[in-house]
Amino acid sequence: MAEDPVIPRLQDGGDENHDPDAPLFDGDVEVSSGGSKGELDIDLSNLPTDPGLRKKNSEYPSNIRDNVRRAYLLNGPYQPDIEFPQTKGNEDENRKFVIDWYKEFTWIEYSIEKDAAFCLYFKGGGDAFMATGFKNWKKKQGLRDHVGGPISAHNQAYRKGQDLLNQSQHIETVLQRQSSQARSEYRVRFKASVDCVRFLLKQGLAFRGHNETTNSNNRGNFLELLEFSAFLNKDIKDVVLQNALENNKLTAHVVQKDIVNSFAVETTNVILKELGDAFFSVLIDESRDISVKEQMVVVIRFMDDKGCVIERFLGIVHVRETTALSLKAALEELFSKHGLSIGRLRGQGYDGASNMRGQFGGLKTLIMNENESAYYVHCFAHQLQLALVGVAKNHPRIALLFNLTSNALNIVRVSCKRRDLLREKHTSKVIQKIQSGDILSGQGLNQETALKRSGDTRWGSHYGTLVSFILMHSSVIDVLEVVMENALTSEQRGEACALLDQMQSFEFIFNLHLMKDILGITSELSKALQREDQEIVNAITLVKVAKQRLNAMRNDGWDSFFAEVSSFCVKNDIIIPNMDDPFIKRGRSRRRVEVLTNQHYYRVQLFIGCIDLQNQELENRFNEVNTKLLLCMACLSPRDLFVAFDKEKLIRLAQFYLRDFSSKSLMLLSNQLETYILDTKKNTVYPLVYMLMTLALILPVATAGVERAFSAMNIIKNKLRNRMADDWMNDILVTYIEKDICETIDDETIMQRFQKMATRRGQL
Structure with a gap:
């Protein structure tokens, strides 16, 4: 009778919640870096x-x-x-x-x-x-x-x-007198373990189970995957698990961790070799993990030998305090571990928190005290978020818009029953529109959608929230009507009634579309700033484009915008006020209110007023960065056949980096720039010009790489793996985030490093 296939039970947890009654080494007494x-x-x-x-x-x-x-x-x-x-x-x-x-x-x-x-x-x-x-x-x-x-x-x-x-x-080893067959079996067994570790690292899956005994159904991903590999490959089956020597199975937890550490070290070595002795910038942020430990993520940004801008995850460090001095000490320790120096820094990128960018005691200042060429750039994406959303909320009517959408989300999403009701209402409306021909059907169209919750730390999330509210406005109204009639408490019914009154007003719809259009103009800019290969010269251009679009909307966009709002109101039975009638502000006596028309209120105070606030804040925010430095860098842009080229500004740019350009180099640079603009050859011909380009390109634009690392940390260290040790988490994160590098490392390299880490019973 055929044997049932062994299917691996890949589990998403249990990595640090091992059953205390299960054998720690499962018969493996491998001599390694721990135990005595x-x-x-x-x-x-x-x-x-x-x-x-x-x-x-x-x-x-x-x-x-x-x-x-x-x-x-x-x-x-x-x-x-x-x-x-x-x-x-x-x-x-x-x-x-x-x-x-x-x-x-x-x-x-x-x-x-x-x-x-x-x-x-x-x-x-x-x-x-x-x-x-x-x-x-x-x-x-x-x-x-x-x-x-x-x-x-x-x-x-x-x-x-x-x-x-x-x-x-x-x-x-000599005393063991291993035969050639024993060595061959050891290599096959070792390679099987390495392959299982490689797969789990790539997927970010847990290794250990709650009970790893032979008869357990929760032995962990590593043992399940190894057993499945043995089922598929007879050569492996004959030498692993039960068929292996009791003291040399290569399945112990310490062995798994040593293999993972070998992957992490070799991955980091590739990154450091890729960096070489080039200049680099550093992106840093700190956040709490699931076990309420403060973790600091460090990403380096540099240009490789092919002229490509690269961002690489260097490591994550547990910091007991988030003061600038503690962060700097942790950074120096990490740099020391990898043989890096603050002296090679040519840029810093943070999110703008006071402990990071403080003028007198922040991390930025502490580093610049040691290296004045490590220029600081406030994360463009954070600035954009602060400028567009934070400033918009300074307008009381726009602040009310975000409060109303947040309250509506809380009511509609508070229970699974209401969420299901919202989906049903929206689905039925989509079907009706398809049948009436208002919208088209087809592959990829009319996908199931949901209300998205915005967050001040999630770039671009407010735009997604407003778009989903416009798409599902009528369905949200239907759910609120159900809540108003069937809610258990009078407070819930009253809140639903107030929201219904506000959300079906022309002013709410007007502000909803206004902020959707304003955030939409900069949505692509926000996404572009988060690209790993984005460079600061192009980022300045994107900000300039966003300002131009806002000005165009202010000067020529009123008619099309008002037509869009009116069309939405007609479809949803919302009363449109006469623009020539006097505007009546809620909550105040008419005798105390300045007489103005609806046209003036909606067009001047809301439409033009909000756009002007955005333009002014964008101007202030993005001038906050060292303007002279950025303007000089813009002269390096090759757009339109180097139309922005300015030799004097580029020489001024070189003067910002006195460590890298001596007085003699500045004189030579002037001559090289004159020739370079006429004959743009390779970097070997114009090394000083290439140095300028390198310094411009490695300056960080956004801390997106750090945010991606925190997202990966939430995947790796979840509730089921909340006791994960710091070194163990760092090793897994390095290999998971830099999986493109990890995949290029051959098994032999990993096996040789593992073999050298400690005295092993088996020999390759």
């Missing part, structure tokens, strides 16, 4: 990176010293790119560490704490590289002397370090 008592207190992923702050290896418990050394060797030498301090030589000559030594002496490490050089490999004897650090910057020969000949202490230490990473040299 002395090792539990040591976080190998967060060891001090600065060699001047590291403890001696002898200070660690003897059973984990090899793992500590292995962790440092895997991370490579600490080589920060900073403004190295100068020290006085014997002849009163200013000397300092030379950054080119990193390339010439690949083993060298620099300690910011001690302003000294150390050796990654050599950890014994009385050599200065081990004790106090090498500081004699005048004598480069001292570095060569340290390396010495083939049998020098340094080279012996280097070979021992390589042997530590090469586990085939370990005595434990």
Whole structure:
């Protein structure tokens, strides 16, 4: 009889809610980076990176010293790119560490704490590289002397370090005497685990289950997927799970986490290699996760060697406080971990919160105190949201519009019964319009819609809310009428009655369409600003286009707008006031109100007044950014055959970056610009012009990349996985967000890194 297919039960949770009665290792006693008592207190992923702050290896418990050394060797030498301090030589000559030594002496490490050089490999004897650090910057020969000949202490230490990473040299491996068949089975089993981890990371799914015993129905996605893979592939089935050695199944939780960490580290390494030594900008924001931990997301923006603007997720850091000093300390720690330097920053992008952009104590100021070339740009998308919605609410009648729509949403969406009733009402009206020929039917048309709730932190959401209200206005009215008649309390009936009165007035419909059109003009701008490859020069152009469209609507759009509003009112039986009649404002005596016509009130005070507020705020908001800097950047735009090209402004732009353009470079730049505009060749011909373009393009426009990371965090760390550890969440987020890079990393690379992370029973 044929065997029933084993279907994987992919589950969306349980990752950190493991059944305490289930075996932790499920028979797998793999020797790895955790497990012993002395090792539990040591976080190998967060060891001090600065060699001047590291403890001696002898200070660690003897059973984990090899793992500590292995962790440092895997991370490579600490080589920060900073403004190295100068020290006085014997002849009163200013000397300092030379950054080119990193390339010439690949083993060298620099300690910011001690302003000294150390050796990654050599950890014994009385050599200065081990004790106090090498500081004699005048004598480069001292570095060569340290390396010495083939049998020098340094080279012996280097070979021992390589042997530590090469586990085939370990005595434990020799004693095990693995056969070629055992190695082959280990590789197949290992690759099956890696493939399962890769799939789960790509989908953002949980790994662990509540009960991972053999007979459990909730063993977790990893074990279910591994079993399904074994069902499909006989070669895998013969060596995994029950057919594997009890102490080498490669299914333990610590093994899964080590494989995930290998993916995360290799993904980050690709990003850092892609960045190289190029300048970059940083986008930062902080938010709480489901477990009420404050998390700071860091995204870097740079130009690759092909001239494309790239935004990459660097990491997420748990911060205990959201003060500017705490955020800066967390950023420096993350940079130090990845060998990055604040000195390479050429831009900062935040959402405008006081702790981020404060003039005196914000994160922006703290960074600029160290690097004056790290110019700050207030997120354009946030500015747009504040300008369009926040300012519109300053008008009392527009503020009333948003309050009414919010209240209507609360009533209509408060229960499943009312939501279902709204869907039924809207569906029946759509069917009637199709039958009467008012609307067309076809593939993709008349999809089911719903009322959308707006949010001040969700860009463009107010526009979607107003559009859905216009489309479903009559259906909302029908539901409110039902609520008014059948609600359980008098308060609910009274609120529904008040909303019915307001929402069927001409003024509500007028304001609803007015804000829909105003937000619609900038809707495409909002979406464009959120593109990862958007650059600041084009963003300025988009803002300019939005201003032009608003002016066109103000000067020439009244007739078409009023016709649209009137048509809607006729279809929904809403009374249209005579525009020549006197306007009567609600709630005030006519004797105390200035006499004005409906035409003047609706056209001048509402229509023109709201548009003028928007224009004024757009002008103020987008002039808030360093105007001179942006105007200079606009001269680099290639639109219309470089019509905006202005050599003097571009030289002024270069003067903003004194770290990158010396006095001599500024003189050469003038000549290169003259030739460049006549003969636009490749960047190798005009390196200084290309440098200007790079600096202009890497300035951040919007923090959309950060917002996407927070959205991913909500997927990864949900209610069922709310106890997820910080490092575990960071590793999964890196691979999930940068899945396009993660997919390019071959299994062999992951397996080799995993193998070097700790002493393994099996060998490849």
